Every structure is written in structure tokens, then in C-alpha cells.
Amino acid sequence: MRRTPTPAWDFENGTVWEEYVDTAFVVANSLILLITSVVGIAANVFVVLAVYHQKSLQTSNNALVVNLAVVDFLRCGIDCPILLAIVMTVYRRGRVDDLICDTHIVSFSFSCCIQLLTLACISAERHQAIAQPFKASQRKTRIMVLIPLTWILAVLMAVLCLMYLRDSPVHARCKGQQREKLPSYDNFGLFMLFPLWAACFGVITGFYARILALVKSHNRKIFDEGTFPLSKKDPAEEERKREETTVVENAKHEKNRGASLPPVSETEAVKPPVEVEGAVCMMPSKAGKERASKKKESKMAKRAGYIIVTFLLFWLPLITTILVNVVSDKNKNAQTLIIQDLEILSVSVACITSLSDPIIYAAVNPQFRTEFYRLKNRLSSVFSKKF
Incomplete structure (x- = not known):
């Protein structure tokens, strides 16, 4: 973004480049x-519409997904346009009004806080769903507390950043301030973004490591169902069956003649032994339901894991610039225009997470994907009727 105008072809200072x-x-x-x-x-x-229209998606775990979607919507609808306005205005005029600069610091800190905390909550709830799949009531209670708590913490964080941490790279460029003239630089990233990101990253990594351990342990307990042998005629077995059939027939004959013999049941007389080949896992019904529930939740954990990995990848550039600013704090004059541009670009890349989250859910979750297709077909039919 432009600085004070200098000669256009000053190759010595690299102005054109x-x-x-x-x-x-x-x-x-x-x-x-x-x-x-x-x-x-x-x-x-x-x-949000998919969860609203599909009852099977209206679960306590998906409440966190909806919370994440609402935050991502706010970031796409508010934070991204404000940052775009700052980028374009600074490029043309060199600075932006103070109100827009302050609004960005509030919106960015607010959305980042809720997004990070919600993803940490998702990883924790996925772990609980696999470790304790039948405690749904406790899960609902926790989520009813966690969602309002994330919003309250985000509001408090945004207020604190506005009061004490208005020195982010975007805020400095927004006001046209030079780094070497500022009393502090990027304390916003050092004392707010990085600690919050590191704490949530630790929580996410820990819970997903335990999820993978649980899934691996569950898979070891799954055995083959076993198979019944094919029909094999054994002469001795055939002879035994014929003898049992003869006993039944004699019993019926004697009964018709009035003889007092103990009753013999046909099902008791003719009862061939059942032979099963292969390993068989005899499990009670509750254990079978628990295993099926754990298998389903493990798939859901993998889907959430895709979101976590993508989220971390898009955040790495911004975290890297924060750490670089800490290292180079003593050498403020060495910062060039390209480094400042990279700082702004890293913030833009971090915003991509608000786009990647719903796309990943649509790609890997069959229920979401099916409902998305239904909604798309409804919208297409509505537009086709109007036009």
C-alpha cells in the first residue's frame, strides 16, 4: 500500500519495484x-438452513456447528468488507477514518475469539461423545452453557482490545502510522491472538489425540461375525439322525396304541448340533449399541478434524508474522513495505477459514450434503419459476 510519493523511477530506492x-x-x-x-x-x-430443515441434524453437537456458522457469517458479512475497504482506501489515500479502524479491531478480535473457542469446544464434545456416548443429557447441558459463554468472552475480549491493544499491523496501516514512531507494535497479536490460538491449539490437539486413541482401541475389539459351515454329509451324523427319527416315530406309534410313554418332543429329538467356523464376538445388545454409536461418533470426529486442520493451516501465516514481529521488535527500522503488505495479507488469509468450514462440512458429511442438494434444488425451482 502506498507511502509518501517519491520519484517514479528511483531505482536506487526500489520505488518502482x-x-x-x-x-x-x-x-x-x-x-x-x-x-x-x-x-x-x-x-x-x-x-444454518440445513440444520433448520432437517430434524436429524438438530443434535446437541450440531448446535456448535451452527454457532460456528453464525460467527463465520458475521465475519464474511462484516469483517471481510471492512478489511477490504481499508486495503483499497489506504492504497488510494494513505489512511482511513478512525471509526473504521476501530471497528475492524473490534470485529476481528470478536470473530477470532468465538471461532477459536468454538472449535476447541467442538473437539472437546467429540471426545465426550466417543468416550461417553450415552450421556446425552449432560452434553446438552454443557453446550447450553458453552455457547453463551463463548459470546460473552468474545465481547469482553473485543472491548479490551479496543481499549488497550490498538496497535495491530492493520490498525497501524489504517491510520497511516509508521512502526518506528509507535510506542508499541502488534501487542494485539502478542498478548491476545497468539495466547488464545496457542491455548485452543493445545486443547484441540490433546482431545483429538485422545479421540484417535479411543477409535484405535475400539477397532481392536471388533471381531469377525463368524460363518456357518456349508452342507457336509457325515455318514455317522446321518445315521444318528435316522435313529432319532425312528425314536420319534416309535413314540407316536406307541401313543396311538395307548401305551404310557414319556412324551418326546420332535424339536428335542431332532436337534443337530450347530457348528460355527471363525471367531465370534458374543456381545449384549447394549454393548452392540455402544459400539455402533462409537463408530458413528468416530466418523463425526474425523469430519471435525478436517475443519481443525484447515483452520490451522490458514492461521499459520498470521501466527508467523506475529512471532516475526516479536523477534524483530528491536530493529523496527528494518521493516520494509513488502513485510507490511505480508502482514495485511496474512490477516486476509486467516479470514478464509470462515469460507472453508461450511465447504468441508458439505463435502464430507452425507447428511449435510444431501440437505444442501435439496436446498439448492428448491432455490433453482424458485428462480426458474420467476424467470
């Missing part, structure tokens, strides 16, 4: 934010 690079970063930021905003809004609306 920096100008081209600056323009390239503006284009990259604009494309990322536009796509994330437009597609992310539609995708997250589809997630």
Missing part, C-alpha cells in the same frame, strides 16, 4: 476478501 509489489498485494487481498465474503455468506447460510 515496491509500487508493483504493493499493487499485487492489493489485488491479492481484494480477491481473497471478495471471494471469502460472497461465497462464505452463502455457504454458512446453507449450513
Whole structure:
């Protein structure tokens, strides 16, 4: 983004090269934010509508998914457009109004806090669903407490950032301030974003490691169902069956003649032994239901795991810039325009998580995917009738 105008062909200072690079970063930021905003809004609306229309999706675990979709919708609808306005305005005029700069610090800290906390809650609930699948009432109670708690904490975090941590790279560029003239730089990332991200990352990693251990343990307990042998005629066995049949017939004959003989049941007389080949796992009905429930929840944990991995990948550039700023804090004058552009780009990349979450749910969850197709067909039919 542009600084104070200098001679256009000052090759010694690299002005022309920096100008081209600056323009390239503006284009990259604009494309990322536009796509994330437009597609992310539609995708997250589809997630909420899918849960609303499909009763099988209205579970306590999916309540956290809906909470995540609402937060992602707000980020796509508010945070991304504000950041896009900052990028474009700073490129043209060098700075933006203070109200827009402060609004971005509030919206970005608010959405990041809820998103991180919700993903940590999802990993914890997936673990509980696998470890204790029949304690649904406790799960509902926890979620009813966790969702409002994440919003309250996010509001408090946003207020604190607005009061004490208005020194993020975006906020500094938004106001046209130079890093070397600021009393502090990126304490917002050092004292808010990085600790929150690291704590949630530790929680997510710990719970998913335990989930994988549980799934592996459950898989070891699954045995073959066993098979009955094919028809094999044994002469001795055939002879025994004939003798038993003769006993039954004699008993019936004597009964007709009035003789007092103990009754012989045909089912007791003719009872061939059952032979089973292979390993058989004899499990009570409750254990069978528990195993089926654990298998289902393990698949759900893998789907949530895809979201966690994608989320971490998109966050890594922003976390890297925060750590680099900590290391290079003593050498403030060494920061170039390209590094500043990379800082803004890392924030834009972090916003992609609000688009990737609903797409991953649509791609790997059959219930969500089926409901998405139904909603798409309904919308297509409505538009076809109007036009």
C-alpha cells in the first residue's frame, strides 16, 4: 500500500519495484476478501438452513456447528468488507477514518475469539461423545452453557482490545502510522491472538489425540461375525439322525396304541448340533449399541478434524508474522513495505477459514450434503419459476 510519493523511477530506492509489489498485494487481498465474503455468506447460510430443515441434524453437537456458522457469517458479512475497504482506501489515500479502524479491531478480535473457542469446544464434545456416548443429557447441558459463554468472552475480549491493544499491523496501516514512531507494535497479536490460538491449539490437539486413541482401541475389539459351515454329509451324523427319527416315530406309534410313554418332543429329538467356523464376538445388545454409536461418533470426529486442520493451516501465516514481529521488535527500522503488505495479507488469509468450514462440512458429511442438494434444488425451482 502506498507511502509518501517519491520519484517514479528511483531505482536506487526500489520505488518502482515496491509500487508493483504493493499493487499485487492489493489485488491479492481484494480477491481473497471478495471471494471469502460472497461465497462464505452463502455457504454458512446453507449450513444454518440445513440444520433448520432437517430434524436429524438438530443434535446437541450440531448446535456448535451452527454457532460456528453464525460467527463465520458475521465475519464474511462484516469483517471481510471492512478489511477490504481499508486495503483499497489506504492504497488510494494513505489512511482511513478512525471509526473504521476501530471497528475492524473490534470485529476481528470478536470473530477470532468465538471461532477459536468454538472449535476447541467442538473437539472437546467429540471426545465426550466417543468416550461417553450415552450421556446425552449432560452434553446438552454443557453446550447450553458453552455457547453463551463463548459470546460473552468474545465481547469482553473485543472491548479490551479496543481499549488497550490498538496497535495491530492493520490498525497501524489504517491510520497511516509508521512502526518506528509507535510506542508499541502488534501487542494485539502478542498478548491476545497468539495466547488464545496457542491455548485452543493445545486443547484441540490433546482431545483429538485422545479421540484417535479411543477409535484405535475400539477397532481392536471388533471381531469377525463368524460363518456357518456349508452342507457336509457325515455318514455317522446321518445315521444318528435316522435313529432319532425312528425314536420319534416309535413314540407316536406307541401313543396311538395307548401305551404310557414319556412324551418326546420332535424339536428335542431332532436337534443337530450347530457348528460355527471363525471367531465370534458374543456381545449384549447394549454393548452392540455402544459400539455402533462409537463408530458413528468416530466418523463425526474425523469430519471435525478436517475443519481443525484447515483452520490451522490458514492461521499459520498470521501466527508467523506475529512471532516475526516479536523477534524483530528491536530493529523496527528494518521493516520494509513488502513485510507490511505480508502482514495485511496474512490477516486476509486467516479470514478464509470462515469460507472453508461450511465447504468441508458439505463435502464430507452425507447428511449435510444431501440437505444442501435439496436446498439448492428448491432455490433453482424458485428462480426458474420467476424467470
